[in-house]
Amino acid sequence: MERFDCLVLGAGIAGITAARKMVAAGFSVCLLDKGRGLGGRFATRRIDGQSFDHGAQFFTARGKLFSAEVQNWVEAGIARPWFGKPGHERFCGVGGMNRLAKELSVGLDVRRDQKVEWVGFADGVWSVRSNQGALEGNRLLLTNPAPQAIDLLETSEVDCCVDFLNTLSVIEYEKCISLMLLLGSELGLSESGIIQSEAAEPIATITETSVKGITDLPGIVIQSGPEFAEENFGASPDTVFKRLTDALPISGNLDVEGMSVQKWRFAKRKDHALECFFNEDESNFIWHSGDGYNAPRIEGAFLSGERVAESIISSLSVNCIPTTQEPGKR
Numbered sequence: 506m507e508r509f510d511c512l513v514l515g516a517g518i519a520g521i522t523a524a525r526k527m528v529a530a531g532f533s534v535c536l537l538d539k540g541r542g543l544g545g546r547f548a549t550r551r552i553d554g555q556s557f558d559h560g561a562q563f564f565t566a567r568g569k570l571f572s573a574e575v576q577n578w579v580e581a582g583i584a585r586p587w588f589g590k591p592g593h594e595r596f597c598g599v600g601g602m603n604r605l606a607k608e609l610s611v612g613l614d615v616r617r618d619q620k621v622e623w624v625g626f627a628d629g630v631w632s633v634r635s636n637q638g639a640l641e642g643n644r645l646l647l648t649n650p651a652p653q654a655i656d657l658l659e660t661s662e663v664d665c666c667v668d669f670l671n672t673l674s675v676i677e678y679e680k681c682i683s684l685m686l687l688l689g690s691e692l693g694l695s696e697s698g699i700i701q702s703e704a705a706e707p708i709a710t711i712t713e714t715s716v717k718g719i720t721d722l723p724g725i726v727i728q729s730g731p732e733f734a735e736e737n738f739g740a741s742p743d744t745v746f747k748r749l750t751d752a753l754p755i756s757g758n759l760d761v762e763g764m765s766v767q768k769w770r771f772a773k774r775k776d777h778a779l780e781c782f783f784n785e786d787e788s789n790f791i792w793h794s795g796d797g798y799n800a801p802r803i804e805g806a807f808l809s810g811e812r813v814a815e816s817i818i819s820s821l822s823v824n825c826i827p828t829t830q831e832p833g834k835r
């Protein structure tokens with residue numbers, strides 16, 4: 506069986522950030538993601554060849570570390586300021602959010618379409634089974650939303666320390682429904698291409714994709730508020746379409762040429778009192794990170810990925826020699 510210094514469950518921004526840092530430190534890392542694409546909630550879907558960001562629409566950079574990272578992305582041409590005053594810009598990926606995730610994961614061993622179904626720890630080594638086989642890791646990093654991490658650990662009957670499980674159980678999420686529409690004509694709702702509703706219900710944001718600059722043809726992404734999502738999570742796409750488009754600030758009919766609906770069970774993390782950047786059970790060599798810690802947004806997930814990587818690197822450095830170390834690298 507293949508064995509890595511660290512197995513990372515999830516190739517969202519937290520998993521990719523952590524993996525980049527561990528690989529740069531010379532360790533062997535494999536990321537497993539159940540999705541067909543990369544990026545998790547950094548998500549883009551195509552309708553008739555047009556790209557729609559249906560997870561995060563934009564990101565902010567408030568702290569020094571993430572601001573410097575975003576500056577690198579901008580210089581590399583994979584992110585750009587979208588709207589907002591200088592110093593308070595909202596950024597987005599060039600060509601779609603998940604293109605940014607793809608660029609960030611160049612050089613990483615990412616295995617897609619691999620849903621991790623079972624994890625087990627024996628004799629100091631983690632085994633991970635997915636729908637496509639099994640792998641081993643000296644360390645295990647979970648970056649899926651905490652409720653999914655709990656389910657996986659319970660199903661696998663893993664014996665983690667109580668503090669680790671208690672911390673996971675504090676992290677909860679709101680739902681969101683994204684409705685993507687390819688249109689025959691522009692709506693012209695806003696100059697920037699985004700309207701953020703103060704009421705947040707039933708619609709939280711409306712993005713005009715051609716104004717945002719990710720589609721050639723007119724399109725919109727309507728993202729619901731959490732109450733709407735809770736009430737309509739089981740509703741059909743047609744019902745979601747009717748209820749959300751009825752609430753649009755337009756008169757007349759929409760000229761719809763294509764439609765897709767994405768229901769997010771774990772969209773935005775609810776507020777909590779945790780102050781840590783990640784969660785660890787170091788004696789069992791398992792960590793959890795992501796937007797469950799720090800800020801409930803992309804910056805928070807990035808910082809969590811950075812910090813958790815430092816912790817895993819220091820644990821690996823005590824216990825083993827990196828398997829991919831290049832001469833002179835460390």
Ligand SMILES: Cc1cc2nc3c(=O)[nH]c(=O)nc-3n(C[C@H](O)[C@H](O)[C@H](O)COP(=O)(O)OP(=O)(O)OC[C@H]3O[C@@H](n4cnc5c(N)ncnc54)[C@H](O)[C@@H]3O)c2cc1C
Nearest residue numbers: 515517518519538539545546561621649795796802803806
């Ligand atoms: C609709 C929506 C709008 C948002 N808007 C914004 C915004 O405007 N600005 C902002 O900053 N943030 C926004 N966010 C939040 C932001 O997207 C997240 O905070 C961030 O992307 C979380 O990254 P992450 O790596 O922690 O988790 P994720 O991106 O969720 O990554 C976790 C990964 O784990 C994978 N996974 C889960 N279970 C398994 C399994 N069993 N096996 C294998 N893989 C698995 C998933 O496929 C996923 O790729 C939004 C989110 C949503 C959903």
